[in-house]
Amino acid sequence: MCQEEKRKDKLAEYSWEEIRQHATKTDRWLVIEGIVYDVSIWAKKHPGGERIIGNHAGEDATDAWTAFHADKKMVMKYLRPLMVGRLRPEDDYEADLQKDFRSLRRQVEEMDMFKPSKLFFALTLGQLVVFELLAVAIFWYFGTGVIPYLVASIFLVTAQAQAGWSQHDFGHLSVFKSSKWNHRIHIFILNLFKGASSSWWNYRHFQHHAKPNIIRKDPDIRLDYLFMVGKTLPIEWGKKKKGFMPYNKQHTYFYFVLPPLLLPIYFNFEIPYFLMKTKNYWELFWMYSFFARYLLMFYPFVGFWGTFILYFFVRFLESHWFVWTTQMNHIPMEVDKEKGRDWVTMQLAATCNVDPSFFNDWFSGHLNYQIEHHLFPSMPRHNLAKVMPLCKSLCKKHGIEYTSKPLLTAFKDIVGSLKESGELWLEAYNM
Template sequence: MGDKANGLGGEVTYYTWEEVQKRCTRDERWLVINRKVYNITKFCYRHPGGSRVISHYSGQDATDPFTAFHIDKELVQKHMKCLLIGELAPGEPCIEPSKNAAMVEDFRTLRSTVEQMGLLNPNKLFFCGMLLHVLLLDMLAWLNLYYFGTSFIPLLITALLLGTVQAQAGWLQHDFGHLSVFSKSKWNHLVHHFVIGHLKGAPASWWNHMHFQHHAKPNCFRKDPDINMHPLLFALGKKLAVELGLKKKKYMPYNQQHKYFFLIGPPALIPVYFQWYIFYFAVQRKKWVDLAWMITFYIRFSYCYIPLIGIGGTIGLFMFVRFLESNWFVWVTQMNHIPMHIYYDENKEWLSTQLQATCNVDQSLFNDWFSGHLNFQIEHHLFPTMPRHNYWKAAPLVRSLCKKYGVNYQSKPLFTAFADIVSSLKESGELWLDAYLHK
């Protein structure tokens, strides 16, 4: 166990990195934040962000993700006092021995610079404008059917407008989700529930549960839920695809996955999977407030469109809108991640972890709007609580740091990023087949 010494505040227990790294089991989970050692074995199940996201850092230094995710750190630290069990021994380095200490320190300096520049402060007028533009599109969709009839063209226009509403509301709730979690602001929480619950019909708790795992360990197999389609549907990543082939596992014809992606990827994720899973999630976890917000969406949608196009027409319109939303969502979210490095958790520096799993798409007014500024995926992953209107200001600073340490900072044209999804699936499928046929 750790050594003990008397300090001004009483007896302090000291631990080595080796002792901490052993505590990453189901029975015992420790982590380090700013040299202090915390036992999260029981607390992880009460963690507001979910048990998994904090458990993913068991046995590791969680200083950088802690800093990245928590807006009101003083509030959070009050709850952490009862978890504190000691500190790293005086002879132990501040940074895990396996990591590049200079890179870690330089990134933390960059983080301080970003804070001092005010880049983590949201512009309320910007987000009010984004919310109003979503509400306006939603209203125009209904007015279009009301005034121009229910023939094919007005129905198509309404569907396109509603699909745009769902996509843009998705990017907006993503903003408020990052700005509201671990924050004392009740307005952020309320607006987040309104946008994701009332405008989209999904539970805020589900988004928190899934999305923060993705940010904590992007593209890490068994830790990032966004790549859970491996191996049941797709063979993702070069190394994982080869490993799957060598184990002679074949759940799907992966060498054809770049083709069937167009059938079971973009068009099906939301209408086929998410549509039922979000209700299952809310009920199974007893998230009744989220469920109530979700129901208001379906009541409003039914009230608006059943009088105009009937029950069957409303169901058809709803499913087509989900189909459009699904295509938009999948292409935008996966263009930054699927073509990148996908493997098990390698516990690298925060900068390296995020950069090997993300890339950017070139800036333009259309790309910014179309992707909800997630074309700046690198900056978003490094600073999850940074409001999207400031990504472009942080980008030159991030580029400079990446250049200093030889970290690959990728930025692509939009359609190149789309094409890379397909080409990366084709490549990993071929690697799987070669390994599968290898004797």
């Protein structure tokens, strides 16, 4: 028996009842593969942010830990000193669904489904450059008349939207074996190419993946002051007479608020605020380098204020693309408080797919395979379709609903779910 195993055998044993008592802001234990870790102090140093650790305190975080960490040996070096015990043998069990899912993960690993295609990612990055160069060529050759301006804007919108999907690949460590290189390219695309922030994206996005559609744990559904989502919060707020908006009309004003304004207005305030608050001046520098780059590219054609207007016009159009695509997989699904579900059940309750096609795959950056992506966040997106039949079989075996729908139906369901939530709020408000 190796030293590591001997050490584990000597660890104190804890029941789930004891472990769940360590789930406060200053006292956090979690379980990974049957070993109990005290992450109370280390949580503040966690690269993914303190909140994601806090959201798993007192729980079995095995599947989340496995999903988010590509280099597990390296991560274990940080975890090993934090071991405080292990689960009691009678408490250390796997439900049938957990066993089958972990077996499925081992199967897809053996099938090399986590191995990226260099050609695929080279092409996805190459298209970003091509679309931007086409926009410059349009201005240079045809001038800045209405038609050339609109055509060039469409090319720029496409470049920015596709860059959004590309940064998502690197943010999930799906491209390189080295986390360092994934992070470097992530910063290059998101900060320099898109004018956003890698650290800000990581902070928000991994919370979303860890606890999708869970109230107070998923930042992507914190829309309370403008929109009510799901069925739980609208009723709660309605009964308490809370809210600043006519939520029963939210399916109407949605068109004029979230799709057109999220990127050009809200994100342009939230991201710099986040970087200033966290004193991440290095990323702030790279973020504002984007604007210097844009000015250098388009000043010769439209001048300073013309570049300013062009930027906001492109962001306005891109915001529609971004909002409809990112919300179609989640807003129509279950939005509720923490229920302590296992990894698979939790992810399937909060996500749905959009039917595969060449256009849907390209348009959404393969986010139409949202179920597979949430089950295996670090899997290269070109392999998600290959594991889809296996995920469907797992769901069928355990009686879990696997939802997939046409693209336009998915868009329609966003509005329909907002209408339903608004009506629930109004009904509870008038009780």
